[in-house]
Amino acid sequence: MCGIMGYVGARDITKVILDGLAKHEYRGYDSAGIAVVKDREIHELRTTGRVSQLAKKVAEEHFTGEFGIGHTRWATHGGVSEMNAHPHVSSDNRVVLVHNGIIENAREIRADLEAHGIKFHSETDTESAVQYLGYVYEGDPKAAIVKLTKRVRGAFALVIMFYDRPNEIWVARKGSPLVVGRADGEGFCASDPTALLEYTRDVWFMDDDEMAKITKEGCIFYDFHGDAHEKKSMHLDWDAAMATRGSYPHFMLKEIHEQPDVVAHTLLGRVADGAVDLSKELDWSEAKIKGWKKIHFVACGTSHYATVTAARIMETLGDFEIRTEVASEYRYRNIPIDKDTLAIFVSQSGETADTLHAARLAKSRGAECLVITNVRGSTIHREVGNAIITPAGPEVGVAATKTFTAQITALVLLGLYLAKMRGELDKDTEHRLVTALMDIPGKLASVLDKEKDIEMLARDFADARGFFFIGRGLAYPPALEGALKLKEISYLHAEAYPAGEMKHGPIALLDKELPVVALVPKNGLWEKTVSNIEESMARKSPIIAVATEGDDEIANYTDHIIFTPETEPELFPFIGVVPLQLFAYYIARQRGCDIDMPRNLAKSVTVE
Ligand code: AGP
Secondary structure (H helix, E strand, O other): OOEEEEEEOOOOHHHHHHHHHHHHHHHOOOEEEEEEEEOOEEEEEEEEOOHHHHHHHHHHOOOOOOEEEEEEEOOOOOOOOOOOOOOEEOOOOOEEEEEEEEEOOHHHHHHHHHHOOOOOOOOOOHHHHHHHHHHHOOOOHHHHHHHHHHHOOEEEEEEEEEOOOOOOEEEEEEEOOOEEEEEOOEEEEEOOHHHHOOOOOEEEEOOOOEEEEEEOOEEEEEEOOOOEEOOOOEEOOOOHHHHOOOOOOOHHHHHHHOHHHHHHHHHOOOEEOOEEOOOOOOOOOHHHHHHOOEEEEEEOHHHHHHHHHHHHHHHOOOOOOEEEEEHHHHOOOOOOOOOOEEEEEEEOOOOOHHHHHHHHHHHHOOOEEEEEEOOOOOHHHHHHOOEEEOOOOOOOOOOOOHHHHHHHHHHHHHHHHHHHHOOOOOHHHHHHHHHHHHHHHHHHHHHHOOHHHHHHHHHHHOOOOEEEEEEOHHHHHHHHHHHHHHHHHHOOEEEEEEHHHHHHOHHHHOOOOOOEEEEEOOOOOHHHHHHHHHHHHHOOOOEEEEEEOOOHHHHHOOOEEEEEOOOOHHHHHHHHHHHHHHHHHHHHHHOOOOOOOOOOOOOOOOOO
C-alpha cells in the first residue's frame, strides 16, 4: 500500500511526480507529499487528502526543485495527519525519504536515537529509517543505506535523497514493490510500472535485498552489502492509454466494459479447433502432471473467489483433490504441502504480501508452484517462475472486475489442460467447453447491454439496509464476488451464502428491508434455488433474480429480474458476475461513494 514516485531529469519535476502520484492513488489516498532538493537544500510539502490537494499547494507555493520524490499514503502506523504524511526528513535536514511497507522494529530504533538526542516529528514507523540514515550518513549514501538495511526489520520500498548528492536518487527494496525506469537523460522510480508508461517502457523490477542509484546517466544496482551487479531490464507490453479512463466516469465502469475483450485476449493463442493447449507456457510433461496428488489454490479477495470458481468447475472435469485457501490462513495452518502438491497462486497485482509469503512457503516445502497474475515481472511472477499471465491490461479501479474474468478464463483453461494431460477429459467435453468459452465475449457484451436496466434496479434498492446474495453450485462463487463488490464500493453490508444454507441461520436476518439477490440460472438446481427464494419471500425480503433468458417462470416470484444469456452450466460464473458488478457500481454511484478509491482500501495489499 502507499504509492511512491521519484524523478531525476530535465522535465518539470513536480509535474512528473504529481502525475505519477495520481496514478498511484489507488494504492493509498489519505495524505500525500513531495520533496525536492534545490541548491543543496531539502524542501518538502505535505497535505492530508488527495494528490489534487497536494497539486494545489504545489501551485500556490510555486514549489519546485532540481530532482524529487513523492508519496501517497495509506496509513498504517500513525493517524492520518500532515505530520505523518511522507516524505520524512531527518532532524539535521540532510536526508529525506518516502516509504512503502512497515518497519517492525521502529520503536526500538526510535528509542535508541532519542537517547542520542535526535528529535522525532511524527508517529510513523518510517521516521525511524530517515532519522537513522541522518545519524549514520557521512557523505557516502551507499554505505549509509547498507547500515540501514542491517538495522531495520520489516518490509520496505524506500526512495531516498541526500542534500549533497545532486541529481541522485537512491532506492532500496525488501518486501514492497518498486520499479525503476530509464529514458534518455532521465531516471524514474515508482511503486507501479503504469506510472512510468508515459515516459518509458524499459524498466527494472527491483528484487528483495537490492538497492540502486538512479541518475540522469543511468542506474547502478547493488546488493545489501553494497556490491554492484548487472541487472536485465524488461520491456513492458502495456501502453499509456490503457491506464486512462477514456470517456468513462470511473475506471471501474471502463474495466467492466473491457471484459468481453479481456476474455477474448485471454483465450488467444491458448485454444484452437475446440482444444486447449498451454504447453507453450507450462513446461510440464504428462508424467509430471499425473504425479501431483493435490492441487492447492491460494489467493486473497477477488482472486480467491476466482479460485473458488475454478475449483467448482474443475471438479466437473476430472478427478482432482482440490483445496482453495485464503493466503493469509494458508501459511499459519498445518496444511500438508509437499512434492505431490501443485500449488497455484492467483494475484492480479502479483505483489500481495499474503499470497507472496504463501508461495514462498509452498516452494520451500517442495510443491510445484504456478502463478496466475496480471503483472508480468511482478514479485510473485519472478519468484514462482511458472506463470500464466492474464492480458487484462492495467486495472486501476480498486474493486477488481476485469481481472476476475481474466483469471477465471485462465483457470478454466488450466483445469481443462490438466484434466486432458491426466487423461481424464473426454474430447466432447473439451470441445463443448472450449467452444462455449469462445462465445463468452459475445454473451458478456449482451449482458453489458442490460446496463440501463441494472442502473434502474440499483436506484430502487440503493437505500436498502444490506443485501444477501444466494446461489447454488456454480452460482455460488459469483454470489461471493457480487457481495464483495457491493461491500467494497457502496459500504453496505452484503453477504453471500449457498442458497440452501440460509435456513441454517442467516434467514433470521431477513425482513422487508433486506433484499436477496438470487442467482438462479436455468439448470438442474433451479427448483431448489427457487425454493430458497420462496423461503426468503415468506420473510418479506424483496428478491432480485439473475435468471436465464427465456425463463418465464421466474416472473412468478419477482418483478426484479436481470436476464442473462444461456451458456454451458459450468461457465455460468462468467455470465452471472457481470450484472452484479454493474449492480454494485450503480448502487455505489447512487449513494455518492468514491467508486475508484473506496475508503480504507488499497488496490495492492503489500502488508500482511
Ligand atoms: C478486489 O476487489 C479487492 N480489491 C481485493 O480483494 C483483491 O482482490 C485482493 O487484495 C487480492 O489482490 P491481488 O489479486 O492483487 O493479489
